[in-house]
Amino acid sequence: xxxxxxxxxxxxxxxxxxxxxxxxxxxxxxxxxxxxxxxxxxxxxxxxxxxxxxxxxxxxxxxxxxxxxxxxxxxxxxxxxxxxxxxxxxxxxxxxxxxxxxxxxxxxxxxxxxxxxxxxxxxxxxxxxxxxxxxxxxxxxxxxxxxxxxxxxxxxxxxxxxxxxxxxxxxxxxxxxxxxxxxxxxxxxxxxxxxxxxxxxxxxxxxxxxxxxxxxxxxxxxxxxxxxxxxxxxxxxxxxxxxxxxxxxxxxxxxxxxxxxxxxxxxxxxxxxxxxxxxxxxxxxxxxxxxxxxxxxxxxxxxxxxxxxxxxxxxxxxxxxxxxxxxxxxxxxxxxxxxxxxxxxxxxxxxxxxxxxxxxxxxxxxxxxxxxxxxxxxxxxxxxxxxxxxxxxxxxxxxxxxxxx
Amino acid sequence: xxxxxxxxxxxxxxxxxxxxxxxxxxxxxxxxxxxxxxxxxxxxxxxxxxxxxxxxxxxxxxxxxxxxxxxxxxxxxxxxxxxxxxxxxxxxxxxxxxxxxxxxxxxxxxxxxxxxxxxxxxxxxxxxxxxxxxxxxxxxxxxxxxxxxxxxxxxxxxxxxxxxxxxxxxxxxxxxxxxxxxxxxxxxxxxxxxxxxxxxxxxxxxxxxxxxxxxxxxxxxxxxxxxxxxxxxxxxxxxxxxxxxxxxxxxxxxxxxxxxxxxxxxxxxxxxxxxxxxxxxxxxxxxxxxxxxxxxxxxxxxxxxxxxxxxxxxxxxxxxxxxxxxxxxxxxxxxxxxxxxxxxxxxxxxxxxxxxxxxxxxxxxxxxxxxxxxxxxxxxxxxxxxxxxxxxxxxxxxxxxxxxxxxxxxxxxxxxxxxxxxxxxxxxxxxxxxxxxxxxxxxxxxxxxxxxxxxxxx
Numbered sequence: 055x056x057x058x059x060x061x062x063x064x065x066x067x068x069x070x071x072x073x074x075x076x077x078x079x080x081x082x083x084x085x086x087x088x089x090x091x092x093x094x095x096x097x098x099x100x101x102x103x104x105x106x107x108x109x110x111x112x113x114x115x116x117x118x119x120x121x122x123x124x125x126x127x128x129x130x131x132x133x134x135x136x137x138x139x140x141x142x143x144x145x146x147x148x149x150x151x152x153x154x155x156x157x158x159x160x161x162x163x164x165x166x167x168x169x170x171x172x173x174x175x176x177x178x179x180x181x182x183x184x185x186x187x188x189x190x191x192x193x194x195x196x197x198x199x200x201x202x203x204x205x206x207x208x209x210x211x212x213x214x215x216x217x218x219x220x221x222x223x224x225x226x227x228x229x230x231x232x233x234x235x236x237x238x239x240x241x242x243x244x245x246x247x248x249x250x251x252x253x254x255x256x257x258x259x260x261x262x263x264x265x266x267x268x269x270x271x272x273x274x275x276x277x278x279x280x281x282x283x284x285x286x287x288x289x290x291x292x293x294x295x296x297x298x299x300x301x302x303x304x305x306x307x308x309x310x311x312x313x314x315x316x317x318x319x320x321x322x323x324x325x326x327x328x329x330x331x332x333x334x335x336x337x338x339x340x341x342x343x344x345x346x347x348x349x350x351x352x353x354x355x356x357x358x359x360x361x362x363x364x365x366x367x368x369x370x371x372x373x374x375x376x377x378x379x380x381x382x383x384x385x386x387x388x389x390x391x392x393x394x395x396x397x398x399x400x401x402x403x404x405x406x407x408x409x410x411x412x413x414x415x416x417x418x419x420x421x422x423x424x425x426x427x428x429x430x431x432x433x434x435x436x437x438x439x440x441x442x443x444x445x446x447x448x449x450x451x452x453x454x455x456x457x458x459x
Numbered sequence: 460x461x462x463x464x465x466x467x468x469x470x471x472x473x474x475x476x477x478x479x480x481x482x483x484x485x486x487x488x489x490x491x492x493x494x495x496x497x498x499x500x501x502x503x504x505x506x507x508x509x510x511x512x513x514x515x516x517x518x519x520x521x522x523x524x525x526x527x528x529x530x531x532x533x534x535x536x537x538x539x540x541x542x543x544x545x546x547x548x549x550x551x552x553x554x555x556x557x558x559x560x561x562x563x564x565x566x567x568x569x570x571x572x573x574x575x576x577x578x579x580x581x582x583x584x585x586x587x588x589x590x591x592x593x594x595x596x597x598x599x600x601x602x603x604x605x606x607x608x609x610x611x612x613x614x615x616x617x618x619x620x621x622x623x624x625x626x627x628x629x630x631x632x633x634x635x636x637x638x639x640x641x642x643x644x645x646x647x648x649x650x651x652x653x654x655x656x657x658x659x660x661x662x663x664x665x666x667x668x669x670x671x672x673x674x675x676x677x678x679x680x681x682x683x684x685x686x687x688x689x690x691x692x693x694x695x696x697x698x699x700x701x702x703x704x705x706x707x708x709x710x711x712x713x714x715x716x717x718x719x720x721x722x723x724x725x726x727x728x729x730x731x732x733x734x735x736x737x738x739x740x741x742x743x744x745x746x747x748x749x750x751x752x753x754x755x756x757x758x759x760x761x762x763x764x765x766x767x768x769x770x771x772x773x774x775x776x777x778x779x780x781x782x783x784x785x786x787x788x789x790x791x792x793x794x795x796x797x798x799x800x801x802x803x804x805x806x807x808x809x810x811x812x813x814x815x816x817x818x819x820x821x822x823x824x825x826x827x828x829x830x831x832x833x834x835x836x837x838x839x840x841x842x843x844x845x846x847x848x849x850x851x852x853x854x855x856x857x858x859x860x861x862x863x864x865x866x867x868x869x870x871x872x873x874x875x876x877x878x879x880x881x882x883x884x885x886x887x888x889x890x891x892x893x894x895x896x897x898x899x900x901x902x903x904x905x906x907x908x909x910x911x912x913x914x915x916x917x
Contacts, residue, residue, distance in 0.1 A: 082631065082638060084897045089631035091637065092665055095542065095574045119562065121645060121659040129659060131642035138629070138644070138663040141570035147539035162915040170514070170594045178532040182540035202562040203729060204656040246530070254481045261530075263523040266516070279514060279593035281523075284486050298794040347836070364909070372636070387577035 060451045066395060067346060067447060068407030069159070070105050070417060072098070073116035074136040077379065079124070080372035080414035082136050086145030088414075095148050099288070101417060102256040105156055106422025109435050111446045112157030114190055114407060115293070117142035118420030119163050127211045129198055134373075143175050143189075150183035155441030157189035158361050159295055159313075164235040166194060166203045167230055170278055172235075173242035180287035184444035188313075191236060191306075193228035216397060229302050234273040235389050236294055241269035243291055245281035258423045268454040289444045290451045297350070299380055301330065312449060313346040313405075317381040321401040324349060328402035344449055348405040349398050352377075354385035354412075355419035362386050369412065381409060382400040388423035392431060399433075464850045464886045465857025465899060466724060466877070467551070468486040469502040470510040471527045471865040473517075474796075476730060476865045478750045486526050490540060496866040497541045500548050504887050506579060506898040507549025508532050508541065509693070509859050514558055515591040515794040519759060520768045524794075526756050528865075542575035542675050549895030549914070550570045551580035551673060554612040557587060557606060558595045560656060564613075568670040569662040576668030577894030582673035585610040590792045607680045612730055614688055616649050621669035622907045623647045623660045623689055647762075652753065664792050667894050668904035686712035691724040691899055693859060697834040702727060702854030724899060729858040731836035733871045737837045744836045748827050758825035760830060763791045764800045764808055774823040778815055783808050834858075839875035846876075846884050862892030 061096055075082035075089055082089040091097040098115075103114050103178040123130045140158035150158050158179060162172050174191065180187035194200075200208035208224075215221050250265035269280035295313040298304050307314030308331045316331075318324035328347050335345055354369075356362035370376050377383065384391055395406055408424075410416030428434035440446045469491065471477040479916060484577040485789020486492045497508050512534050517524040534552040541550060550571065552565060583831035628644040630637045674685035675756035677694040685692045686709055696705040706725050713723060725735055726814075727878060732747055734740030752760070757774040765783040768790060772779070783804035789796045798809060815825045835842045849855055862868025880886035 067514045078707075083633040083636060085633075088632070089633070090629075094632075095576070099543075118661070119566075133639045133642060134636045135638055137639055138661055141535075141567050142663060144535060144539040144567065144570045144574055147536045148543050151494075151540055151543040166560070166593055168558065171559070174533040175536045178536035178540075180490060181532060181536065181586075191657075202656055202658045203560050204654060205560070234860050251530070255481060257527045258753040260479055260528055261525045262521075265527045266523055266529075267740055276596040277598070277915070278594070278595075279515075283513060283516060283530065284532055397677045 062432060063396065064404070066350065066399060068428075068434065069114060069348065069405065069407040069422060070110055070348070071114045071116065071407050071409040072101055072413070073409070074122075075339060076140065076412040076416065077409040078369045078373065078377050079135050080369045083372055084369075084415065086413050086415055087412065088101055089136065090138045090292070092136065092298070093138065095265060098145045099149045099152045100135075101413065102153050102158075103154060104414065104417055104421060108425045109438060110156055110421070111405070112159050112186075112293075114444055115142035115145050115158075115160040117192075118199070119176060119194055119202055120196060126213065127196055127363055143172075143179065146187075149180055150179065150186065155186070155399040155438040155447060157188055157257060157293065159187045159190050159248065159327070159355075161190045161192050161397075162190050163194045163199075164232040169235045169238035169276065169280075170182040170242065171240060173239045174282055175245060176239070176286040176292050177282065177284040177287040178439065180289055182291050183442070185288035187287065187289065188295055188443055189239070190295040190297070190315075191230050192296040192297065193225075195225060209354060214288045225301050229306050231273075231275045232296070233306055233310050234271070235276060236279050236306075238269065238276075239269050239294065240291060241271060242278070242280055242282040243287060244456050245269050246286045247454050247457050248286055248290070250285065258418055279355050285375060286339050286454065288440050291444075292441050293447065293449075304331050305334050307347075308340065308345065311345060312447070315348050315350050315407050317350050318398065318401075319382060320405075321397045324398045324403055325401040338392070344447075344459065346404045346447060347402065349403045350381040350407050351391075351411060352379045352381050352383040352392075352409045352411055353416055353420065354393060355388055355391065355423065356414050359386040359390060365368045368412070377411075383411075386458045388419065388427045392427045392433070393425055395428070396431070396433065460558070461540070461562060461899070462850050464846060464855065464880060465724060465859070466503070466886065467545055467549075467859040468496065468505050468869050469511070469728060469861040470496055471528070471862055472511045472870065473513065475527050475751045475756050476861060476863055477528050477865060479528050479865075480750060480753075480770045480862070482862055484865050487865055488530055490537075492565055493537055493541055494544045496869060497545050498550060499866070499869045499873055501545045503545060503869070504890060505548055506857070507551045507578075507895055509551045509582070510538065512553040512555065514555060515594055515793045517791070519762065522690060526753070526759060535571060538572055538579070538660040539574055542571070542578065547578075547890040549578045549580055549671070549898055550575055551582055551671070553582040553584055555584050555586060556610040557585050557601055558591065558597070561613055562615040562656065562660070565617040566662045567659065568617075569621060571794045572665035572670055573609050573662070577896070578669035579665070579667065580673055580691075582675060583610060583614055583689075584675060588793070589763045605650045607676070608685055610764050611651050611684055611688070611886045616654050618669065618788050619643075619647050619649055619661045620663070624662070624775075624886055625908055626668075628662040628907045629663055629786060635706050650873045664906070667896050668906065671895050671899065671901070678789040682709050682712060685709060686718070686723065687716045689723060690896075692897065694725055694727045697727040697729045697855070697858065699849060699852065699854050702849060703852065703912060706853050706855065716748055722855040726859050727855050728859050728861050730831050730861050730863065731835040731842060731872060733837070733839060733842060733875060734874060735838060737841050738839075740837045744833050747833070751863070752823060752827045752830065754823060757826040758764070763794075763797050763823055764811070766790055766801070766804060772822075774826075775821045776826060778808070778812050778822045791797060839879055843876050843879035843883070847880065847883060850885070858874065
């Protein structure tokens with residue numbers, strides 16, 4: 055891990071997390087919200103273009119294989135919340151050709167889907183975006199989600215049972231599967247060497263099949279033979295990201311991901327989390343590799359702190375409850391947020407994934423107020439300096455694991 | 460009454476129809492190739508684009524087959540990206556019902572339909588082979604005889620998921636704070652021999668209600684499946700006689716499923732070679748066939764039929780004198796055409812030999828003869844006339860054109876043949892509808908629960 059000289063901080067990386075009308079449940083009722091357009095291409099393309107105007111590294115898109123619910127473990131029956139969503143990978147593919155620089159990191163569920171399908175989907179997203187694809191992997195533990203697939207038993211979970219040994223085992227099992235899944239993604243992306251397509255008319259051969267590789271993965275939940283049907287994507291290895299709040303997901307981040315999203319309460323907590331991830335990273339033999347740790351923050355941004363807090367209160371009143379999140383909620387000015395980010399950066403974070411409380415308001419403020427503020431402090435790029443997402447994140451294009459040295 | 464012709468464009472595939480060795484041949488994987496191909500189809504006012512799919516790279520003699528184009532994008536992802544660079548043309552993707560689950564496929568197609576403004580279509584295919592299964596969680600789990608049954612129930616289940624939202628659930632009323640009109644949108648429960656699933660579908664009803672459904676099977680079972688539940692058939696009967704026989708047979712099956720002739724379109728795949736004159740086109744067509752069947756490719760075809768590795772065999776000499784090795788274990792894997800060979804290889808080989816003797820043909824020339832003929836060869840005038848005659852004679856409702864050059868192979872057709880069809884009033888001068896159903900002349904689907912005096916389409 056590189057650290058900047060004392061008194062000088064390295065530039066921050068910045069991502070925005072898109073979800074529906076924003077992360078606050080009453081966001082869709084704001085005057086500038088467009089809840090009727092949530093299921094249109096234009097809505098998502100517009101948000102992606104706005105994020106790109108702010109020179110952000112990438113955007114993420116939330117997803118799930120079930121209807122959203124205020125209850126983490128089962129469906130609710132609320133009428134006053136945004137419900138329904140489009141497939142995040144397809145949203146990304148639809149929006150990518152309308153942008154040129156920003157990365158796309160949609161969410162995919164590892165628990166019920168096929169790694170072979172997702173691998174070629176993300177490779178294809180990398181092709182259609184000319185090297186700007188990533189994937190955020192997520193497990194699905196809700197019994198209701200498992201019932202949508204009918205292929206595995208999944209006991210109902212409750213918040214008060216999360217510490218039970220059998221529940222912990224179940225969750226660890228899902229994360230083990232996610233790690234296997236990521237391993238298959240990565241092997242499949244490397245299953246074609248970059249120069250496998252030869253088009254040799256004299257021998258009639260389109261490919262050199264010695265440069266295609268069976269991946270021969272065998273795991274507890276699936277086996278995958280390979281090679282991929284899709285050639286190695288432009289970045290070689292698209293970015294893999296995961297969100298974590300505890301040691302099991304931190305292990306997944308440390309062992310398998312390029313970017314981890316974490317939810318510190320404060321700078322000290324951020325330092326603790328980063329230390330845990332670095333320890334796991336070293337244990338996994340990845341100490342020399344860059345694993346970015348991004349802090350997740352829900353943001354209410356306005357010209358004054360008073361206005362931001364008032365807006366938060368207004369939204370809470372509309373929602374009927376105080377908004378709570380796994381991530382710290384920040385309500386204030388861009389300058390105040392920049393202070394907080396600098397503080398947490400000093401604790402070891404290399405970037406932030408900001409969750410706008412309401413769209414488009416908080417995304418606009420992020421790109422038009424926060425970004426210039428960070429630029430003034432020398433903490434953020436003045437223009438896009440690379441053509442690929444790996445490039446923006448300071449990651450080299452990796453060698454192919456199957457290529458002869 | 461004069462029928463209107465439907466035209467579609469098949470992105471060149473991973474078999475020897477595609478001539479990658481031509482100097483004009485471009486990338487099969489870069490997005491620019493797909494963009495150019497799709498925009499050419501849209502310039503020609505085509506109904507839709509068509510993408511095939513294969514989920515395991517083909518092998519022969521235990522080695523990855525290297526003579527044809529290898530490698531393609533993910534179907535859903537490339538179609539979603541193409542929706543960004545086109546406005547009208549339909550987006551038809553082939554998706555396997557064997558190595559997918561209904562909930563996920565239904566939400567991917569519903570998402571594609573939303574993101575394309577109602578232009579999505581699904582070509583439902585099945586497979587059972589353990590060879591492809593090695594890339595998936597289930598492995599080769601399905602008995603061959605069960606594949607249509609599973610495909611049928613897969614599609615029925617997907618239809619239930621698409622119909623689980625009626626289209627009136629989302630109010631998004633900021634004043635009353637009601638986003639939803641109902642507390643349990645998308646509720647479903649499905650149980651049969653293959654699927655036992657329940658819960659809530661999470662994609663609201665899409666512009667077309669569901670994707671347009673294509674089916675490609677040719678067996679009796681496949682034809683019944685299509686007659687019962689497809690909107691269009693991707694057939695391979697592009698000649699007059701075979702086309703008319705297939706057309707009459709499949710359209711004749713519709714009444715027993717309570718459907719009318721206009722509810723199922725027959726769209727054969729068709730290759731073409733255009734020239735300034737018929738004679739020039741014929742000459743180009745001969746050259747294309749030779750390029751499609753290189754000496755190496757000819758040898759692989761002979762090996763497939765004889766089911767025997769024949770390294771060192773001279774394809775410029777006669778066909779093998781011995782009979783094919785009849786076996787359930789085929790040296791070629793992942794190739795549907797080989798199953799045709801395997802039905803009665805000894806008789807088929809005898810037929811090839813008879814052709815060789817009659818025409819004094821070498822082994823390679825026989826392969827060129829039996830595999831390579833283009834559907835339409837001639838000047839633009841000839842091709843336009845032929846296509847129109849075939850459609851008016853009920854050999855088809857239109858054609859899915861398969862160019863042999865990527866991505867530019869469609870351009871000459873769009874520039875020269877389409878205007879002639881438009882002049883004759885048998886092909887649209889411009890798009891008049893919005894959705895793919897509109898382009899295909901299919902009535903909009905009624906929402907579930909909508910009252911109507913006629914049978915509700917499903």
